[in-house]
Amino acid sequence: MKKNIAIVMGGYSSEHGISLKSGNVVYRYLDSEKYNPYRIVITKDKWVYLNDSDEEFPVEKSDFSLVLQGTKVSFDCIFNAIHGTPGEDGLLQAYFELLGIPQTSCNHYEAALTFNKRDLLSTLKPFGVKCAASYYLDKGDAIDEDAIVKKVGLPCFVKANRAGSSYGISKVYEKEELNNALDNAFSEDDEVIIESFLDGIEVSVGVITYKNQITVLPITEIVSENDFFDFEAKYQGKSQEITPARISTKQEDNVRYWAEYIYKTLGLKGYSRSEFIFIDETPYLLEVNTTPGLTEESILPKQAKEAGISLKELFTSAIVEALR
Structure with missing residues (x-):
């Protein structure tokens, strides 16, 4: 029997529009032979299910369910595609944990910690992770x-x-x-x-749990046409994202080690994407994203593709691991 999957998208932050793009890509590529996908758009004003005609149906927040044509629809798993609050900062994770519904991103405490750059870096420094002053x-x-x-x-x-x-x-x-x-x-x-300011090669490292194994994806080198990797560089084509990165074997070994170490040390699950800058052979951590972009042009899906993992396989894996 196919499982009902709620793909939550939108959110309350400036990243709302980007999240909608990620969520719709998940909706398009999710394996329809295994899952019944439902697009759930969350805003401050309303939580609604959108059907293929973009008609809206309210979500019952007490148990995160729907009523469609007189029938109640409950969900077996939540696919979290919200960047920013409330999907990346732990609020939704805590809500789903209280309801007992599995979801694809990390748990609420780890989400809140990684979303807070100051707390994240302060937590990791005693473990030997290098960071900027x-x-x-x-x-x-x-x-x-x-x-x-x-x-x-x-x-x-x-x-x-x-x-x-x-x-x-x-x-x-x-x-x-x-x-x-x-x-x-x-x-x-x-x-x-x-x-x-750290003057060095910037890289992005995706770490996922895939087939029950923590897996470090191929590394992406970030080369911005602008002064740094800003919004325009990320989303309007003003950068090169080179996968695999043009770095030495020593640099690759070091950054793969630290990306996996951070994932394990923080007790993450699902997807993460960590950003580093190299000073010589040493990677300095900038931040950790636990609901990274999921469009065809986003960094983590490109890294998965380089590793031979299709979008369908990537998204199926997230649900399988959440339900495990």
Whole structure:
């Protein structure tokens, strides 16, 4: 008997539109011989099921079910395709854990931890994970530009602490640019992390659980046409994403080790995509994404393809592991 799969997409953040694209790709490629897929769009205003005619039907939040043509529809598994809140920061994960419905991403605590850049890096540093020097600010804090520059140097990156897709991020060359960059970051979150600039090769490393084994996918090298890997570079073709990456065997061994180590140490499951910059042969961690982009053009699906894993196999694997 085919299982009912809710593909949740949308969300409350600036990544809403990107999430819709990911969710619709999952809907299109999910194995229809094994699963009945349902597109569930979540916004602050409503949670709805969309049929193929884009008609909306409300979701019953008390047990995450639907009523279609007088029949109640419950779900065997949730495929999480929400980038940002509430699908990447632990809120939905906790909700589904309370309801006892399996879902494809990591559990709520690990999701909240990885989504918070400051907490993630602070947690991993004692385990030997290398990170850039950083400075933290919360909305309303006094801004000491001299102290910031002394700690992280120039140029530096000003980032919203809990945001993705390069929303709320700026590269700052002069002290006088800090206030505008902070305004941009605070427009996305009330917490900010300011990091020193690392000048090296940037790579993205996908780690998944596939056929009950933690699997490190082929590594992608990021070459941005812009000043850094910003929104335009990620989504508007202003970058090269080269898989496999043009790095040395030593660099590859090192970054594969640390990506898998982080996945295991944090107790992740499902998909993760970690971003690193090399300083010589040492990878420095930038961030970990636990609901990465899932379109045909996204990095992790391209890495899976390089490893011989089709989108159908990739998405089936996530459900199989969630149900295991």
